[in-house]
């Protein structure tokens with residue numbers, strides 16, 4: 001009976017065949033007659049007994065899968081001294097359909113960076129050089145062809161596991177699937193990840209404990225494997241899981257990959273020997289250099305042949321990581337003097353791999369995949385989605401549920417607004433119609449139009465959480481920016497109406513502003529529109545400054561300037577011309593809010609004139625508007641409201657444009673920078689040296 005180590009690798013190069021024992025050769029020859037099903041229960045060297053069935057089928061690019069190859073891949077980051085430091089150094093490798101490639105190595109060796117580079121998601125400060133090809137062609141991974149389960153759990157904390165996965169299924173799965181099929185797929189996937197007992201548990205986040213870290217991890221995986229993407233990147237999918245859960249999660253992922261010909265690239269920290277056996281290929285890294293790339297099952301032999309045999313009963317992956325982890329070199333030296341310093345060990349392994357048949361085999365496989373190419377471009381293979389209308393509907397529903405359950409989104413704001421408006425109502429209680437009520441009305445309306453709407457900023461932290469989820473889902477192609485912007489707008493409307501209506505009514509009627517429902521309606525519509533505007537402004541800020549603290553400061557700063565230039569603290573005719581009057585006064589939405597509210601309040605009213613000393617003279621509201629508040633009287637208050645509403649649309653469109661521009665500009669910049677890096681890079685004789693010439 002063939003050992004699993006011998007059978008798990010579905011392609012075998014000549015050089016490997018030559019270098020293996022005759023017993024192994026027999027099993028490898030068997031492998032070439034794929035598809036085959038091998039049942040094993042033979043003891044394996046150093047690590048236990050295997051007793052499960054693995055179906056091995058060879059896949060090729062023409063089988064509608066995605067093959068990924070990378071050659072001489074470098075990634076550098078600024079080193080803080082004006083130069084650049086490499087974090088990935090000249091890696092060559094491949095990942096093919098129906099196989100699991102595991103990326104292993106000590107913490108900080110560059111696993112996530114390699115995954116990011118392969119997935120086209122490197123950070124802005126990184127530079128990349130070298131070729132990454134998809135089915136032998138230089139093409140971008142279009143949104144939706146691949147999925148990436150990142151290390152951080154960006155999930156909607158207020159949803160239960162069932163809701164989170166089902167909403168995601170509704171968003172991602174095509175309209176041709178019925179609701180019940182989508183529900184079934186969602187529940188099946190949840191069960192596959194062993195989360196059936198937590199189905200109705202809320203995910204939880206800051207402030208509310210819900211799922212454990214490991215469970216959240218599994219929810220993230222569920223969401224990404226719902227549509228069975230052709231290419232799946234997993235960044236430490238088993239972190240936070242116990243060894244049994246790790247095994248079940250990985251084996252279920254591996255099973256799907258073998259059944260459906262998916263290409264899986266996963267970084268992993270410390271797989272148990274059982275999990276390790278699920279990997280087809282292993283890429284072992286140390287400080288960004290490749291220590292070994294090839295069949296996972298042959299790694300033990302590679303280490304042994306270089307003088308580092310795996311001790312009996314030791315988990316092989318523990319042995320590999322112990323051998324190449326130099327972070328604790330001093331401790332090791334103290335513990336057992338005479339041991340080789342790890343840096344030397346790594347050098348030996350790196351050099352040995354570079355001159356090995358295994359490395360030649362990797363290069364041969366890469367060129368073979370590139371030659372083979374693919375029948376169709378990956379773009380054409382993008383999975384089909386739910387329709388745009390369905391996405392808008394589902395996102396609106398999901399967002400409404402989240403806004404309802406998240407106290408910080410609107411409920412807290414509503415409570416604070418009620419207190420503030422009670423404050424306003426009592427401080428200006430029964431404002432009267434005397435001459436002194438003119439200033440009081442003006443000040444009160446200014447406070448409402450600026451400070452009350454300013455506080456719409458309070459929902460920013462919740463919105464930033466939403467943006468993180470949106471960013472993850474957008475990058476994984478679940479839906480587009482337009483659907484998100486529409487859904488966010490629609491779901492916010494009822495809450496903003498509520499938040500503007502109740503406190504607004506309190507302030508309006510306690511103060512005794514101008515009677516008439518039309519006047520109250522206008523007053524409330526201005527508050528509602530201004531709150532919507534501030535939210536839209538904060539959306540723009542969040543798209544440019546994704547950090548929540550910096551976002552709040554930026555948003556507050558912008559609004560502070562607009563309030564100053566809105567024509568209250570300094571009357572319009574007194575505003576200094578450059579900047580404050582032109583353009584700020586006209587850009588600031590506060591100008592239209594103040595003037596609309598003033599017109600709404602003062603038009604039609606008369607006040608006793610101060611000049612006559614209360615001896616019967618009156619002054620009209622129109623006169624006060626024109627001369628005291630310097631309001632532009634050439635157009636009606638409805639025009640002011642119309643401008644405010646137009647601004648809401650403009651700001652939301654601007655948000656869309658910024659996100660879409662960043663989406664298109666970022667890859668173009670990375671492409672440009674990578675071409676620049678490639679032109680400058682000279683392949684170094686000594687790969688350990690820092691390529692300071694890369695910039």
Ligand SMILES: Nc1ncnc2c1ncn2[C@@H]1O[C@H](COP(=O)(O)OP(=O)(O)OP(=O)(O)O)[C@@H](O)[C@H]1O
Pocket residue numbers: 077078087105106107108109110111112113114123125126
């Ligand atoms: N954008 C970046 N800017 C600066 N340094 C970076 C950047 N990305 C990664 N690094 C550095 O590169 C090294 C490798 O990081 P990476 O996250 O790829 O490691 P890792 O192997 O995934 O680590 P872990 O297993 O701990 O997650 C680290 O020292 C990290 O600080």
